[in-house]
Amino acid sequence: MPQTVRLNHAPARAPRLQRLLYVEDDPGIQAIVRLTLEELGRFTVLSCSSGHQAVTTAAGFRPDLMLLDVIMPEMDGPATLVALRRLPELATVPVIFMTAKNDPRELADLREMGAIAIIGKPFDPVTLCDEIRDAWAAEHTPSA
Numbered sequence: 001m002p003q004t005v006r007l008n009h010a011p012a013r014a015p016r017l018q019r020l021l022y023v024e025d026d027p028g029i030q031a032i033v034r035l036t037l038e039e040l041g042r043f044t045v046l047s048c049s050s051g052h053q054a055v056t057t058a059a060g061f062r063p064d065l066m067l068l069d070v071i072m073p074e075m076d077g078p079a080t081l082v083a084l085r086r087l088p089e090l091a092t093v094p095v096i097f098m099t100a101k102n103d104p105r106e107l108a109d110l111r112e113m114g115a116i117a118i119i120g121k122p123f124d125p126v127t128l129c130d131e132i133r134d135a136w137a138a139e140h141t142p143s144a
Helices: 027-040 051-061 077-085 104-112 125-139
Strands: 019-023 044-048 065-069 095-099 115-120
Touching: 019 027, 019 051, 027 044, 027 125, 044 051, 051 065, 051 077, 065 077, 065 125, 077 095, 077 104, 095 104, 104 115, 115 125
Parallel strands: 019 044, 019 065, 065 095, 095 115
Antiparallel strands: none
8 A cells, every 4th residue: 555645845824814904994984894893703813993093002902913994084095004113012013995996006106005805985895804815815925
């Protein structure tokens, strides 16, 4: 009977995604997304209503991933990301932007800021968690 030889060449698994920082100024959208992330995705979520709130609370939460709305008053998503990146605990945490914008140049700018994905609004609550997990897995999969 031939012997099966297992080589340790399996692709590295992505670390577990559990803690999400979510920043959204619209209370209705925030409620839907938070419910989706917690109930369907089984994530632990810190929701913030503004960039300022995120900057003051996120480091203590230690998120695995940041999900930021782009269009917010006072401090938009890109400005929030810049401020969060100044915090040593959040300097390398992956970010996904959510936006209704669809201008290719603006989307390219978000990617240049380091976004691992951009989720369009309106979004589908049924697929939102899968989109987030897919982006997370792609970010943590070694390039060939």
